[in-house]
Amino acid sequence: MTALLTIIVLVFITIAIWQMVKIFDLANANKENSQIATDKDNQVNGYLMLGFLAFIYIITIVCIVKWGDLPLLSNSASEHGPKVDNLMIISFALLFFVQTVTQFLLYYFAFKYKGEKGKKAVFYADNDKLEFIWTIIPTIVLAGLIIYGLFTWSDIMFIEEDEDTIVIELYAQQFNWKARYAGEDNVLGKANVRLINLDNANILGVDESDPYAQDDIITTELHLPVGRPVLFKMRSQDVLHSAYMPHFRAQMNCVPGMITQFGFTPTVTTTNMRLTSQMIDKVANINRIRTEKSKALIAKGEEALERYEFDYLLLCNKICGKSHYNMQMKIIVESQEDYDAWISEQKLFKNSLVQN
Amino acid sequence: MSAHADTLDHDDHGHHHKETFVTKYIFSQDHKMIAKQYLITGTIMGVIGVIMSLMIRMQIAWPEEPNVIFEALLGKWAPGGVMDADIYLALVTIHGTIMVFFVLTAGLSGTFSNLLIPLQIGARDMASGFLNMLSYWMFFLSSVIMILSLFVEAGPAAAGWTIYPPLSALPMAQGGSGMGMTLWLVSMAIFIASSLLGSLNYIVTVINLRTKGMSMTRLPLTIWAFLVTAIIGVVSFPVLLSAALLLIMDRTFGTSFFLSDIFIQGEVLHYQGGSPVLFEHLFWFLGHPEVYIVILPAMGIVSEIIATNSRKPIFGYRAMVAAILAIAFLSTIVWGHHMFVSGMNPFLGSVFTFTTLLIAIPSAIKAFNWITTIWKGNLQLNPAMLFSIGLVSTFITGGLTGIILGDSALDINVHDTYFVIAHFHLVMGISALYGMFAGIYHWFPKMFKRMLNKNLGYIHFWITAICAYGVFFPMHFIGMAGLPRRYYTNSNFPLFDDLQNVNVVITIFAIIGGIAQLVFLWNFFYSIFYGKKTVQNPWRSNTLEWTAPIKHIHGNWEGEIPHVHRWAYDYSKPGHDEDFVPQNIPLKEGEEELQH
Numbered sequence: 001m002t003a004l005l006t007i008i009v010l011v012f013i014t015i016a017i018w019q020m021v022k023i024f025d026l027a028n029a030n031k032e033n034s035q036i037a038t039d040k041d042n043q044v045n046g047y048l049m050l051g052f053l054a055f056i057y058i059i060t061i062v063c064i065v066k067w068g069d070l071p072l073l074s075n076s077a078s079e080h081g082p083k084v085d086n087l088m089i090i091s092f093a094l095l096f097f098v099q100t101v102t103q104f105l106l107y108y109f110a111f112k113y114k115g116e117k118g119k120k121a122v123f124y125a126d127n128d129k130l131e132f133i134w135t136i137i138p139t140i141v142l143a144g145l146i147i148y149g150l151f152t153w154s155d156i157m158f159i160e161e162d163e164d165t166i167v168i169e170l171y172a173q174q175f176n177w178k179a180r181y182a183g184e185d186n187v188l189g190k191a192n193v194r195l196i197n198l199d200n201a202n203i204l205g206v207d208e209s210d211p212y213a214q215d216d217i218i219t220t221e222l223h224l225p226v227g228r229p230v231l232f233k234m235r236s237q238d239v240l241h242s243a244y245m246p247h248f249r250a251q252m253n254c255v256p257g258m259i260t261q262f263g264f265t266p267t268v269t270t271t272n273m274r275l276t277s278q279m280i281d282k283v284a285n286i287n288r289i290r291t292e293k294s295k296a297l298i299a300k301g302e303e304a305l306e307r308y309e310f311d312y313l314l315l316c317n318k319i320c321g322k323s324h325y326n327m328q329m330k331i332i333v334e335s336q337e338d339y340d341a342w343i344s345e346q347k348l349f350k351n352s353l354v355q356n
Numbered sequence: 357m358s359a360h361a362d363t364l365d366h367d368d369h370g371h372h373h374k375e376t377f378v379t380k381y382i383f384s385q386d387h388k389m390i391a392k393q394y395l396i397t398g399t400i401m402g403v404i405g406v407i408m409s410l411m412i413r414m415q416i417a418w419p420e421e422p423n424v425i426f427e428a429l430l431g432k433w434a435p436g437g438v439m440d441a442d443i444y445l446a447l448v449t450i451h452g453t454i455m456v457f458f459v460l461t462a463g464l465s466g467t468f469s470n471l472l473i474p475l476q477i478g479a480r481d482m483a484s485g486f487l488n489m490l491s492y493w494m495f496f497l498s499s500v501i502m503i504l505s506l507f508v509e510a511g512p513a514a515a516g517w518t519i520y521p522p523l524s525a526l527p528m529a530q531g532g533s534g535m536g537m538t539l540w541l542v543s544m545a546i547f548i549a550s551s552l553l554g555s556l557n558y559i560v561t562v563i564n565l566r567t568k569g570m571s572m573t574r575l576p577l578t579i580w581a582f583l584v585t586a587i588i589g590v591v592s593f594p595v596l597l598s599a600a601l602l603l604i605m606d607r608t609f610g611t612s613f614f615l616s617d618i619f620i621q622g623e624v625l626h627y628q629g630g631s632p633v634l635f636e637h638l639f640w641f642l643g644h645p646e647v648y649i650v651i652l653p654a655m656g657i658v659s660e661i662i663a664t665n666s667r668k669p670i671f672g673y674r675a676m677v678a679a680i681l682a683i684a685f686l687s688t689i690v691w692g693h694h695m696f697v698s699g700m701n702p703f704l705g706s707v708f709t710f711t712t713l714l715i716a717i718p719s720a721i722k723a724f725n726w727i728t729t730i731w732k733g734n735l736q737l738n739p740a741m742l743f744s745i746g747l748v749s750t751f752i753t754g755g756l757t758g759i760i761l762g763d764s765a766l767d768i769n770v771h772d773t774y775f776v777i778a779h780f781h782l783v784m785g786i787s788a789l790y791g792m793f794a795g796i797y798h799w800f801p802k803m804f805k806r807m808l809n810k811n812l813g814y815i816h817f818w819i820t821a822i823c824a825y826g827v828f829f830p831m832h833f834i835g836m837a838g839l840p841r842r843y844y845t846n847s848n849f850p851l852f853d854d855l856q857n858v859n860v861v862i863t864i865f866a867i868i869g870g871i872a873q874l875v876f877l878w879n880f881f882y883s884i885f886y887g888k889k890t891v892q893n894p895w896r897s898n899t900l901e902w903t904a905p906i907k908h909i910h911g912n913w914e915g916e917i918p919h920v921h922r923w924a925y926d927y928s929k930p931g932h933d934e935d936f937v938p939q940n941i942p943l944k945e946g947e948e949e950l951q952h
Contacts, residue, residue: 004424006864014871017819021811035807035888036895037738041814045737048818049745055822056749059829067833067858088766095756102723102752109730110745114737115667120935121928122732125669125950130728131721135675138720142713145763149713150706152765157702174529174620193619205619234699238620239523240632242697242772246838249769251697255632256522257616260699286853308850315849317772317840319516320523321530322441325843 039116046114053107057100075278077312077333078248079229079265080156085249087152091145159263165229168222170314171204172234172241172254174321177314177329180204181217181343189213189349193237193256201354205237208353216349222314222331224266225339231263242318245331247273253318266333273333274310283310375910383493385485388908390492391471392803395796397492398463399880401499403873405454408447410870415439417856417863419845433511444844445514446532450506452517453540455785457547458502460650462495464792465589468653469558469582471799475901476576478567478918480911483560487553494550498543505539513540516842518639521614521632525606528621538607541600548597555586555593562586567900569920574939576899576924577670580677581656584684588645588652591688596642599635606630636698640691647784648687651751652680654791655722658744660924661798662726664897665741666733667935669925669950672725679718679725686715696764697771705764712762719755723748734928734935738895739813743794746821747787753825754782757832772842775835778828786824793817793876800880801894805906806887812879816872823869830858898924898938922949 037045073092076085113121161167169180169188182188189210196205206213224230234243236254243262244251252262273279286308294304316327334342384390407429414423422437433443470488474481482488505512514532515524519540527534562575562583575583602613606627614635615627663670670676692700692708726748735741757779760766770776793816800808834855839846846852846859893902900920904912918940926937931947943949 007425007867010867010871013868014874017815017875021815034891034894035810037736037741037810041810042735042737045742045814046735049737052818052821056753056825059825063830063833067830067837067855070833070836073836084765084769087763088760088769091760091763091766095759099753099756102727103749105727106730106745106748106752109727109733110735110737113666113730113733113735115734119734121667121734123669123928123930124671124728124732125925126672126674131672131675131725134724135717135721138717142716142759145759146710146713149709149763149765153702153706153709153763156765156768157705193617194624196619196624198622238618239526239529240520244772244838244840246769251768251771253698255699256618257629257631258633258699282854286850289853289856290850305850308853310851313849313851315840318520319445319842322445324445325441325845326848328849 037115042114042116046111049107049110049114053103053111056103056107060096060099069278069282075273075276076247076249077266077268077273078250079267080152081249081264081267083152083155087148090148094141094145156264159231159261161231161263162229165231165263166225167231167233169204170222170232170234170243170254172236172243172316172320172327174238175316175323175327176220177222177243177316177327178204179219179222179329180206180349181219181346182212183215183217183348185212185215187212188233189216191235196237199354201352206349214348214350217343217346218349218352219346220329222329223339223342224331224333225336226266226269226333228336229263229265232261234260234262239320240318241316241320241327244315244317245312246315247312251317269333269335270310270312270331271334273312279310283308383489385481385489386908386910387470387474387482387485387488388803388912390488391467393492394462394466394470394495395803397496397499398459398467399877401454401458402463403877404503405451405459406870406873408451408454410867411439412444412447412451413863413866415444415844416846417860419847439844441844442511442514442531445516445530445842446506446512446536448842449514449516449519449532449540450502450512453513453544454502456517456646456650457544458495458499460784460788460792461551461646462547464788464795465582465585465649465653466492466495466554467792468578468657468795468799469554469586471803472578472901473558473561473582474565475802475904475912476579476899476924477562477565477570478900478913478920479561479565480913480917482557483565484557487557491550491553491557494546494553498547498550501539501543501546505536505543508534508536508539510534510536512536518636518643519603520639521603521606521635522618525603525615526618526620526625538604541604541607545597545600548593548600551589551593555589558582558586559590567917567920570939574920574923577659577673577676577680578653578656578899580680581652581659584680585649585652585656588684588687589649592642592645592649595638599638599642602638603635633695633698633700636695637691640694641688643694644691645687647780648683650788651784651791652683654747654788654794655680655751657791657795657798658747659726660899661740661744661794662729662748663925663927664798664895664936665736665738665744666730667736667927668729668733669927669929670725671728671731672721673923673925675721676725679721682718683715686711686718690715690762693762693764693767696767709762709764713759715762716755716759719751723752723755736895738797739808739810739817740794740798740895742814742817742821743790743797746817746824747790747794750782750790750824751787753829754779754784754787758783769838770835772840773835774831774839774841777841778831778835781831782824782828786828793820796880798895799901800883800887801890801906802901804884804887805890805908806883807890807894808883808887809879812875816876816879819872819875820869823865823872826865827862827869830862834858893938896934896936898926898936900939903938903940 167182171178189212190207234254241254312331314329426434427437510531605611612627612630618625690712693712928935
């Protein structure tokens with residue numbers, strides 16, 4: 001309904017604009033009508049250029065003030081997170097500087113040099129020195145960014161596995177996620193979709209004869225002990241999916257037919273993340289919005305929304321079909337003790353199979 | 357004299373063949389008519405693409421509410437006005453395909469390359485009028501097939517415009533991957549053939565048919581841009597064609613180029629040994645150059661319009677040409693930046709980060725040179741000029757965020773979020789559209805012998821400009837909050853509840869911006885028939901097309917083709933009374949030509 005009303009209002013606005021143009025046209029009827037900009041047009045549009053410059057600055061400021069509290073720029077929950085955030089902040093600072101200056105020059109010149117009859121432009125076709133300067137400056141700045149970026153990238157992507165690393169398989173299918181822990185031996189059993197056997201509940205196609213597979217653990221929630229490096233081995237059984245864990249600055253596609261990998265070390269437990277001031281504000285704000293929505297829902301006779309509590313999430317971030325928008329898994333980062341307690345309660349692979 | 361003989365020959369030619377309605381308006385081989393055909397087909401496709409984008413935006417802003425517009429336009433796909441999740445993905449897919457290929461490739465490049473190449477280089481027509489006609493009609497056919505695919509029983513293609521397999525290859529993965537995807541692939545294969553025929557024609561024409569005196573260094577920047585665009589197209593489009601053909605084979609004949617180890621709907625498929633990553637490589641080998649195929653012609657158009665309306669020579673002509681060439685070369689070696697998290701070797705990621713960020717250098721040169729061209733000009737703020745300034749502005753805003761996305765370490769986090777949507781819509785979508793609008797406002801008199809109404813043009817520009825920023829600027833922020841693209845609704849993620857009001861703001865801007873395009877459509881179609889009649893050279897421009905008679909004649913010029921004596925940018929040159937000196941005016945005694 002809101003949508004419809006909005007549209008009706010907009011249609012009226014359009015009609016109003018249309019009428020204004022007509023009046024404008026009529027007022028000009030007897031004057032010159034070449035459809036080429038006159039001094040007056042240049043004047044009006046010149047000032048509008050300044051106005052538009054102001055609009056760009058205002059929308060920038062409004063966006064930063066209202067929505068600038070960006071979860072992807074701060075409060076990262078992995079070891080490499082702050083490095084990425086740093087690079088992001090430096091890049092953004094640079095972008096804002098260049099954006100502000102160049103937009104100013106563009107629109108200010110458009111205003112300042114608006115045309116007048118009888119004025120003549122300056123014949124100025126070339127200046128090698130000037131062009132050299134604005135070739136070399138971006139080159140130097142970009143070289144810096146590239147080098148910084150490449151070091152960060154190598155840091156994240158070239159993972160050195162050590163004894164402390166936990167190996168976990170992330171398994172994607174339309175439209176849910178599963179996790180397979182390597183168990184005591186910290187080695188994942190072999191697996192292939194051709195070994196999937198729905199009759200005995202071997203849903204991930206784990207090789208039942210592989211000794212390494214026996215102690216594997218398959219879960220629908222991802223628990224990670226804080227401070228321990230995790231190496232994810234990713235598989236997909238049907239189409240492309242992408243394992244996106246924004247709070248950990250982590251993402252990797254899951255590709256049928258190959259195993260991809262990504263690793264990070266979680267640094268903040270779920271409980272501690274909930275207690276950060278930024279998160280408390282964010283959650284309070286979300287709950288305020290949900291309460292308001294609930295009121296409307298109750299008025300319509302529907303159920304109210306649940307209260308929101310923060311949890312880390314794994315989202316699917318590669319278009320994968322109808323329910324792509326609801327393919328998620330909860331991630332819980334906890335202390336080593338809690339993690340050990342949780343994992344000891346889970347069923348081992350060999351015990352999870354249904355015996356016929 | 358050979359030139360004279362050439363003229364006579366053409367006059368005879370004109371007398372012998374009486375043109376019928378069919379040969380003049382439908383199966384025309386005249387580049388001016390073909391340009392108009394491209395423009396009008398592109399405009400119609402554009403309207404369809406924009407309506408789709410508005411439906412997408414309304415769905416994102418008000419996901420739970422029934423919407424009469426959905427019910428009216430989508431029929432069985434929106435029972436009771438609630439959009440189906442599959443059709444949402446289909447809308448996203450077809451919107452992308454139509455806008456990138458049918459509007460901004462064929463509609464933009466097809467229109468202006470066809471119109472301007474012969475007229476600006478001083479040629480009677482394209483090198484091959486027949487191939488040119490064939491190119492348009494194949495484009496028309498592919499448009500028809502693409503539109504028809506919307507009415508397939510199981511729905512149109514819905515795997516995203518990048519159609520990554522296996523989703524696009526397996527009908528059981530998604531309704532749209534059946535007949536809908538087959539039609540999509542057939543349509544695109546024909547489209548590519550059309551594009552190749554067109555591009556070859558443009559290249560041959562520019563190389564061979566320039567009039568006397570039109571050396572490469574005297575070419576207007578429009579022609580440089582069209583030429584290089586055509587070369588990129590010829591280099592990269594065949595790779596997409598081969599990808600499409602291999603995908604068709606995987607779908608139809610059971611080959612395994614892109615598929616391996618798949619278990620879906622309770623059964624294992626026989627595919628073995630292929631890789632979806634291979635498809636991604638092939639797709640983006642075209643897909644990335646494609647964005648330059650879209651933006652370079654717009655840049656060429658804008659360079660020309662900014663110089664003309666600033667009454668100043670374009671600043672740094674040589675650097676502008678070099679930048680076009682550099683962008684073209686680099687565009688073919690950066691495709692991997694779309695695949696940083698695809699699972700390819702991280703070392704490749706490093707290489708592609710390096711090459712990608714290099715593109716910022718020629719882009720920066722272009723932006724600075726445009727700004728310097730405006731500096732100390734005598735700006736005639738015609739609607740075409742406004743859109744050109746708009747392009748420089750959105751190209752800067754959109755281009756800058758490319759520095760984030762091209763940096764592999766940062767891309768991990770914002771890949772496939774709304775940050776990407778905001779980036780590419782500004783830098784190639786809006787910018788190229790501005791270039792197209794600028795071109796239409798500027799060359800409408802050449803095409804239709806009449807002028808567009810300038811006041812409607814001003815209103816069109818200012819509303820569009822405000823809405824473009826209103827839509828895409830806040831979008832960066834929801835992207836930076838981690839909101840993934842292509843989600844039918846975000847209501848399953850309370851985490852994103854606080855972004856919903858931003859989405860509503862964006863949608864309202866989008867609707868206003870969409871409606872503002874009606875102002876343009878009205879102006880366009882009304883002025884074709886009732887606009888004010890144009891004068892010979894309304895913008896007081898230097899290029900050759902304005903020396904051709906207003907009335908369209910076969911062969912473009914009566915009598916001899918004008919010879920060229922100078923570059924295209926002698927605006928406000930000291931020693932001349934007028935502030936422009938057309939290219940066909942010989943140098944005065946003692947006048948020096950700028951060396952380029």
